[in-house]
Amino acid sequence: MSSRDRILGRVRRALVDVPPDDAPPPVPERPGRHPRYEREVSRDYLRQHGDRNTEETVDLLAENLADYRAIVHRCDAEELPRLIAHLLGERGSNTVLVPPALEQGWLTAIEVTLVADRPDSTPHELDRVDSVVTGCAVAVAETGTLVLDGSPDQGRRRITLVPDHHICVVRVPGQVVSSVPQALERLDPTRPLTWISGPSATSDIELDRVEGVHGPRTLEVVLVSGE
Amino acid sequence: MSATFVGMPGSPAFPAFPRAAHDAVRDTTLRGNLRHATHTIRAKRAAAVAEMPDWAALRAAGRQIKDHTLRHLDWYLVRVEEAVTAAGGTVHWAADADEANRIVAGLVKATGESEVVKVKSMATQEIGLNEALEAAGIRAYETDLAELIVQLGHDRPSHILVPAIHRNRGEIRDIFRSEMSRWGRPAPEGLTDAPAELAEAARLHLREKFLRAKVGISGANFVVAETGTLVVVESEGNGRMCLTLPETLISVVGIEKIVPTWRDLEVFLQTLPRSSTAERMNPYTSMWTGTTDGDGPETFHLVLLDNGRTDTLADEVGRQALRCIRCSACLNVCPVYERAGGHAYGSVYPGPIGAILSPQLRGTASEIDASLPYASSLCGACYEVCPVAIDIPEVLVHLRERVVEGGPATRAGNKVLLKPAKGHAAERAAMRAARWALTRPGALRGGQRLASRTRRFHPRTLPGPGRAWTGTRDLPPVPAEPFRDWWQRTHGGPGGKDAK
Numbered sequence: 001m002s003s004r005d006r007i008l009g010r011v012r013r014a015l016v017d018v019p020p021d022d023a024p025p026p027v028p029e030r031p032g033r034h035p036r037y038e039r040e041v042s043r044d045y046l047r048q049h050g051d052r053n054t055e056e057t058v059d060l061l062a063e064n065l066a067d068y069r070a071i072v073h074r075c076d077a078e079e080l081p082r083l084i085a086h087l088l089g090e091r092g093s094n095t096v097l098v099p100p101a102l103e104q105g106w107l108t109a110i111e112v113t114l115v116a117d118r119p120d121s122t123p124h125e126l127d128r129v130d131s132v133v134t135g136c137a138v139a140v141a142e143t144g145t146l147v148l149d150g151s152p153d154q155g156r157r158r159i160t161l162v163p164d165h166h167i168c169v170v171r172v173p174g175q176v177v178s179s180v181p182q183a184l185e186r187l188d189p190t191r192p193l194t195w196i197s198g199p200s201a202t203s204d205i206e207l208d209r210v211e212g213v214h215g216p217r218t219l220e221v222v223l224v225s226g227e
Numbered sequence: 228m229s230a231t232f233v234g235m236p237g238s239p240a241f242p243a244f245p246r247a248a249h250d251a252v253r254d255t256t257l258r259g260n261l262r263h264a265t266h267t268i269r270a271k272r273a274a275a276v277a278e279m280p281d282w283a284a285l286r287a288a289g290r291q292i293k294d295h296t297l298r299h300l301d302w303y304l305v306r307v308e309e310a311v312t313a314a315g316g317t318v319h320w321a322a323d324a325d326e327a328n329r330i331v332a333g334l335v336k337a338t339g340e341s342e343v344v345k346v347k348s349m350a351t352q353e354i355g356l357n358e359a360l361e362a363a364g365i366r367a368y369e370t371d372l373a374e375l376i377v378q379l380g381h382d383r384p385s386h387i388l389v390p391a392i393h394r395n396r397g398e399i400r401d402i403f404r405s406e407m408s409r410w411g412r413p414a415p416e417g418l419t420d421a422p423a424e425l426a427e428a429a430r431l432h433l434r435e436k437f438l439r440a441k442v443g444i445s446g447a448n449f450v451v452a453e454t455g456t457l458v459v460v461e462s463e464g465n466g467r468m469c470l471t472l473p474e475t476l477i478s479v480v481g482i483e484k485i486v487p488t489w490r491d492l493e494v495f496l497q498t499l500p501r502s503s504t505a506e507r508m509n510p511y512t513s514m515w516t517g518t519t520d521g522d523g524p525e526t527f528h529l530v531l532l533d534n535g536r537t538d539t540l541a542d543e544v545g546r547q548a549l550r551c552i553r554c555s556a557c558l559n560v561c562p563v564y565e566r567a568g569g570h571a572y573g574s575v576y577p578g579p580i581g582a583i584l585s586p587q588l589r590g591t592a593s594e595i596d597a598s599l600p601y602a603s604s605l606c607g608a609c610y611e612v613c614p615v616a617i618d619i620p621e622v623l624v625h626l627r628e629r630v631v632e633g634g635p636a637t638r639a640g641n642k643v644l645l646k647p648a649k650g651h652a653a654e655r656a657a658m659r660a661a662r663w664a665l666t667r668p669g670a671l672r673g674g675q676r677l678a679s680r681t682r683r684f685h686p687r688t689l690p691g692p693g694r695a696w697t698g699t700r701d702l703p704p705v706p707a708e709p710f711r712d713w714w715q716r717t718h719g720g721p722g723g724k725d726a727k
Contacts (some may be wrong), residue, residue, distance in 0.1 A: 014300050014541035042291065
């Protein structure tokens with residue numbers, strides 16, 4: 001007997017107390033919406049916490065990002081290229097990595113060397129790059145979280161991981177949601193997803209939080225309006 | 228019948244909890260480290276939970292989602308297999324630790340590699356994977372900072388979330404200075420005990436391993452049956468490194484980690500970070516579904532692990548332990564854990580959840596496992612903080628009954644009849660005597676009066692088998708007058724003077 005059959009057999013024998021009419025729901029027709037399963041799980045928790053208008057939601061995002069030591073900047077679409085150039089200059093970056101379909105206009109003011117992310121670029125090559133600039137898929141205000149989904153303006157997961165400095169541009173208010181439930185609704189589970197809340201951190205030494213272990217030690221978030 | 232192996236490799240037998248805790252509570256450094264850490268996280272967690280007015284509803288939903296999954300686990304396991312396979316992954320089934328280790332070692336060997344990078348994973352600790360790989364000539368590097376401290380220190384983890392919680396910064400610096408050079412890049416010259424410097428040393432040491440690694444090994448916090456998506460929640464970025472840079476990824480996941488739908492993550496992504504690290508959200512969460520062309524590993528293997536979980540599932544009271552999402556909130560509030568430390572539990576699962584999980588996964592045959600249901604004051608704080616509402620005290624009492632009385636249980640898929648454990652004869656005799664006396668009011672009254680009148684002559688410690696009990700407790704003094712006599716005297720008659 002294969003281990004698969006052995007384990008499934010053990011599970012079935014373990015569940016002899018479960019009434020036979022208590023059958024599992026069929027495969028849901030769409031994510032999380034099968035009526036029978038929904039009856040078994042009461043979802044009377046909140047879809048978001050607190051009533052906020054759009055502006056307040058964006059403010060909360062900025063506040064929670066900053067609370068987790070991300071550096072937050074705000075500007076409008078016109079100012080964005082100069083702000084990005086300024087941030088790279090301030091950092092002293094000589095090379096900047098960009099995903100394949102980053103908005104061209106964002107980089108018109110920069111003077112540093114652009115590095116394209118090629119499928120065959122090695123982790124060591126990425127390690128030599130100073131900064132990375134990406135867009136994002138959605139940002140969650142209540143938790144101060146950015147979600148990247150590997151779209152062409154965000155690139156592969158590794159490019160926002162290996163370089164030490166990440167500038168992430170969030171279009172507000174269009175890409176901002178209030179809560180985790182609202183974010184999940186917008187995301188496609190078949191894509192590789194990375195949720196980022198502040199820069200890399202550890203609390204393993206006496207539960208003191210230290211920013212910066214393996215991921216980028218500096219996370220700068222630009223909330224750009226009027227895009 | 229082979230025993231389920233649950234961690235603590237190289238040490239075949241662990242002393243019972245009271246003996247292990249006996250020394251730990253006298254270690255003042257350990258108690259200081261633990262007290263500082265647990266009190267810090269306790270206060271932070273309370274604040275993080277207080278931000279959520281719907282916490283009780285989230286907790287209830289989490290419990291219902293997990294219970295539903297467990298009640299239909301066979302069905303959901305097959306869904307996971309279908310979904311992961313459809314997304315380009317390969318699914319393997321492992322009935323016990325040996326089988327899981329054999330599968331993983333075989334998969335690593337097939338790549339031709341002799342070293343792997345690992346994300347912290349309770350499941351792989353539980354099965355002793357690192358040691359099994361070592362025996363197969365494969366070196367496994369732990370990459371979580373706390374796991375690295377434990378691995379370099381030739382130590383054992385003592386907390387689910389912060390395995391090196393028992394170490395302070397000075398001890399960590401000493402370990403890095405003396406051990407890092409044996410595993411790769413040595414610690415920087417003049418390393419101090421500042422946490423930022425220690426983290427930097429770990430960054431430099433591990434980066435060379437991440438950048439050359441061809442095989443990564445992980446666990447998972449959740450597996451979504453509907454989509455085949457795996458979720459890993461972490462803070463440092465070591466998880467992202469191991470999950471995305473290698474060409475091959477092998478994830479070893481307990482069969483209880485399944486949630487039915489994508490939407491269910493909305494519950495656990497709100498409760499897990501706040502319960503574990505007391506954050507609104509942990510810095511990094513990675514989700515992947517099979518493989519993605521050009522992004523991340525080209526080969527993905529999922530190893531579904533039983534190792535005693537189906538035996539636990541067969542216990543109608545105890546199966547709720549499988550709801551556990553390994554947040555470690557119960558450890559941080561437990562007065563027993565705070566004083567005894569994680570090592571005394573003799574398992575990779577310490578604290579209150581370990582006290583119910585280990586004896587169920589491993590059975591209660593060994594001394595340590597028979598003692599774990601007693602490693603609690605039954606104060607109930609663990610139940611209060613549990614984000615999936617596991618009634619740990621209920622399961623503890625249930626397991627105490629199993630230890631003392633024996634009875635039916637399931638081991639390695641087979642129904643067995645457990646004998647009462649040795650060493651509990653006095654307890655059983657006392658309970659039998661109590662049952663006899665409590666059903667005979669006359670005898671009880673006589674006995675109580677006799678006890679009151681002879682109180683002057685009572686010893687301070689019990690003789691014989693009771694000696695161990697009074698070795699750590701004061702024997703309660705017998706009152707000068709039994710309660711029932713006092714009631715009659717002060718309230719005049721059996722019904723009391725106020726009786727209508």
